[in-house]
Amino acid sequence: MSKVDIEKVLSKVNDVLPPQPAIRLMVKKGKPGLFDSKLGGIPYYPKDMEYPRGKNNVFANEPMVLLAQLNFEKLPKLPDFPTKGILQFYIAPDDLYGMSTECCGEALTRQDNFRIIYHKDIIADETKLLSETEIPKYMGEEECYLPFEGEYLLSAVETEKMPATTNDFRFGDAFVKCYNEYTGENAEDIWELDDEITDYIFEKDNFPDAIVGGYPIFTQDDPRYDDSIKDCDTLLFELNSVYDKEKGIDILWGDMGTGAFLIPRKNLKELDFTKVVYNYDCS
Numbered sequence: 001m002s003k004v005d006i007e008k009v010l011s012k013v014n015d016v017l018p019p020q021p022a023i024r025l026m027v028k029k030g031k032p033g034l035f036d037s038k039l040g041g042i043p044y045y046p047k048d049m050e051y052p053r054g055k056n057n058v059f060a061n062e063p064m065v066l067l068a069q070l071n072f073e074k075l076p077k078l079p080d081f082p083t084k085g086i087l088q089f090y091i092a093p094d095d096l097y098g099m100s101t102e103c104c105g106e107a108l109t110r111q112d113n114f115r116i117i118y119h120k121d122i123i124a125d126e127t128k129l130l131s132e133t134e135i136p137k138y139m140g141e142e143e144c145y146l147p148f149e150g151e152y153l154l155s156a157v158e159t160e161k162m163p164a165t166t167n168d169f170r171f172g173d174a175f176v177k178c179y180n181e182y183t184g185e186n187a188e189d190i191w192e193l194d195d196e197i198t199d200y201i202f203e204k205d206n207f208p209d210a211i212v213g214g215y216p217i218f219t220q221d222d223p224r225y226d227d228s229i230k231d232c233d234t235l236l237f238e239l240n241s242v243y244d245k246e247k248g249i250d251i252l253w254g255d256m257g258t259g260a261f262l263i264p265r266k267n268l269k270e271l272d273f274t275k276v277v278y279n280y281d282c283s
Contacts, residue, residue, distance in 0.1 A: 001183075001194065001196065001197055003200060005182070006197055006200050006201065008182060009175065009178050009179050009182050010163070010175075010178075010201065010204075012178035012181065012182065013163075013164065013171070013174050013175050013178050014163060014164075015178075016174040016177070016178065017163075017164035017168070017170055017171065017174050019161035019162055019163045019164070020161065020162055020213055020214050020215060020235075021078050021079060021159060021160075021161060021162075021213050021214070022078070022159070022160055022161070022162040022211050022212065022213035022214025022215075022235075023075055023076050023078060023156050023158075023159055023211065023212040023213055024156070024157045024158050024159075024160060024208045024209075024210075024211055025037070025154045025155065025156055025157065025208065025209055025210040025211060025212065026154070026155045026156075026157045026208075026209050026210075027039065027152045027153070027154065027209040027210060027242050027249055027251065028152060028153040028154075028155050028247075028249075029152060029153075029247055029248045029249060030152070030153040031151070032151055032152070032153045034126065034129065035071055035074075035086070035122065036069070036071060036074075036153060036154075037069060037070050037071045037074060037075060037153070037154040037155075037156075038068070038069050038151060038152060038153055038154050039067065039068050039069075039148065039151060039152040039153075039154060039210075039239070039251070040065070040066055040067070040068075040146075040148060040149075040150060040151040040152065041066065041069075041150075041151030042066075042130075042131075042132050042135060042151075043066040043069055043088060043090075043130075043135070044069065044086050044088075044119065044122070044129060045129060045130045045135070046119070046123055046128060046129055046130075047128055047129060047130055047134070048128075051063055051130075051135075051136050052064045052090045052115040052117060053136075054092035054094075054098075054112065054113045055112040055113060056092075056094075056101075056112045056113050057092075057094055057113070058094070058140065058142045059092040059093065059094055059113060059138070059140075059142070062092065062138050062140060063135075063136035063137060063138055064090035064091055064092050064098070064113075064114070064115060065090065065091060065092070065093055065138075065144075065146060066088060066089075066090055067089040067090060067091045067097075067147075067239070067259070068088070068089045068154070068210075068237060068239060069086060069087070069088045069089075070086065070087045070088075070154070070212065070237065071085075071086050071122075072084055072085055072086070072087065073085070073122065075156050075212070076156055076159045078159070078212065078213045080234075080265060080268050080269050081212070081213065081268065082118070082120075082271060084120070084121075084122070085118060085119050085120045085121065085122060086118070086119045086122055087116070087117075087118050087119075087236075087237075087273075088116070088117045088118075088119070089114070089115075089116060089237060089261060090114060090115040090116075090117065091113065091114045091146075091278075092113035092114065093138065093144035093145050093146050094113060094145060095145050096113075096280060097145060097146070097147060097253070097259065097280050098113040098114035098278070099113070099114065099278055099279065099280045100112070100113075100278075103223075104223055104226055105223075105226040105228050105229060106226075106228040106229060108223055108229060108277045108278055108279055109229060109232075109275050109276060109277055109278075111274075111276070111278075114278045116236075116261070116273040116276050117273075118271060118273050120271065147239070147241070147251050147252060147253045147259065148250060148251040148252070149250075152249065152251075154210060157208075160214075162211075162213070162214030162215055163215070164215050165205050165215045165216065165217050166201055166202050166204075166205055167205070167216070167217060167218040167220075167221070167222055168215050168216065168222055169221075169222035169224045169225050169230075172189070172190040175190055175201070176188070176189065176190050176193075179193065179197075205217055207240050207258075208240065209239075209240060209242045210237070210238060210239045210240065211235065211237070211238050212235070212236070212237055213234070213235060214235055215235060216235045216238055216260045216262065217238065217240070217258060217260075218258065218260065218279070218281055219256070219257045219258050219281045219282050219283050220281045220282075220283070221281075223277065223279050224262070224277070229262075229277050231264040231266075232262040232263055232264055232275070232276070232277040233262070233264060233265055234262060234263050234264065234265045234268055235260065235261075235262055236261040236262060236263045236268070236276060237260075237261045238258060238259065238260040238261070239251070239253075239258065239259050240253075240258045241253050241256045241257060241258065241282075253280055253281075253282055254280070254281075254282030255282040255283050256282060256283055257280060257281050257282025257283065258280070258281065258282075259278070259279070259280045260277075260278075260279050260280075261276050261277065261278050262276065262277040262279070263275065263276045263277075
């Protein structure tokens with residue numbers, strides 16, 4: 001099958017799984033401000049709010065760490081995403097980076113050792129926000145595991161229409177369906193196809209530093225094969241492993257993995273972040 005033919009099949013896949021608007025983010029070395037979109041560092045946090053703490057293992061009742069912060073007032077607009085406010089992702093620094101130890105199904109939505117916090121209205125008066133010295137810190141003796149040390153700026157590179165990735169749980173069936181319609185064959189599984197086809201489509205996946213919207217790129221399998229979380233159809237945020245010695249960037253999820261947060265589209269529209277799948281995996 002020629003590359004031209006494969007592209008025609010992929011074009012049909014786009015009709016089944018339409019490309020989704022996404023904000024591609026670039027990780028940059030620098031000193032982020034309190035209100036910036038960033039990784040790590042000092043979070044924007046009102047003094048009158050209870051600070052997020054873990055619920056499981058040795059990090060139970062211990063303060064979580066800011067993984068990422070997105071200021072939607074400074075980011076390009078995406079359909080159904082917030083147009084204002086700050087969205088934050090906190091994790092406990094355990095050996096699964098705060099992900100559920102059950103690693104599958106509805107357990108991935110339990111915000112025990114991770115937490116999603118949305119600040120709808122941003123307080124400009126910094127005297128009402130926690131300062132660096134007031135942010136609770138883990139003081140225990142257990143080893144802390146985090147994808148990176150320090151802090152990084154997140155800069156919006158571009159807004160794009162992102163096609164479905166090959167690791168999305170819906171892609172395989174969609175591709176086989178379109179392939180059979182195009183060729184007249186009766187393949188039942190994507191792995192039945194010639195290596196030149198699968199190699200070509202898998203090589204098309206490209207890993208941005210970080211992304212909001214679009215489709216997730218998992219290192220292994222999409223956890224949404226489980227019926228209990230299939231409704232988490234929208235990528236809220238994903239951070240990949242990024243290493244650039246010259247730029248001083250070193251982000252590593254285990255063995256070159258990725259961390260992804262997914263939410264039902266209807267919940268996102270309502271700014272309800274109580275059901276979010278958090279999945280970390282690595283090769």
